[in-house]
Amino acid sequence: MKIHIPTPLRSYTGGLETVEVAGATVNGALEQLTTTYPGLRANLFTAEGKLRSFVNVYLNDEDIRYLPAKEESAAKDSDELTIIPSIAGGCCR
Numbered sequence: 035m036k037i038h039i040p041t042p043l044r045s046y047t048g049g050l051e052t053v054e055v056a057g058a059t060v061n062g063a064l065e066q067l068t069t070t071y072p073g074l075r076a077n078l079f080t081a082e083g084k085l086r087s088f089v090n091v092y093l094n095d096e097d098i099r100y101l102p103a104k105e106e107s108a109a110k111d112s113d114e115l116t117i118i119p120s121i122a123g124g125c126c127r
């Protein structure tokens with residue numbers, strides 16, 4: 035399956051925009067991703083192993099937070115995951 039890496043996290047994948055991993059579920063694919071690129075783990079998961087709340091993951095075009103099985107949703111080799119970190123900040127004057 036293809037995983038699209040957002041620009042702020044590409045330094046952990048050697049600059050790759052898209053990587054290919056195996057996984058029968060979304061979580062399995064993310065685990066494979068962080069095994070191959072261990073620097074991503076702290077950016078995607080909490081110390082308890084839960085997906086960070088500010089990390090949005092889409093299976094094809096579906097936000098996994100709204101899928102019945104969430105991170106345990108089944109995935110196929112032809113599927114694509116997109117990781118989108120929430121961006122916050124800025125200030126008004």
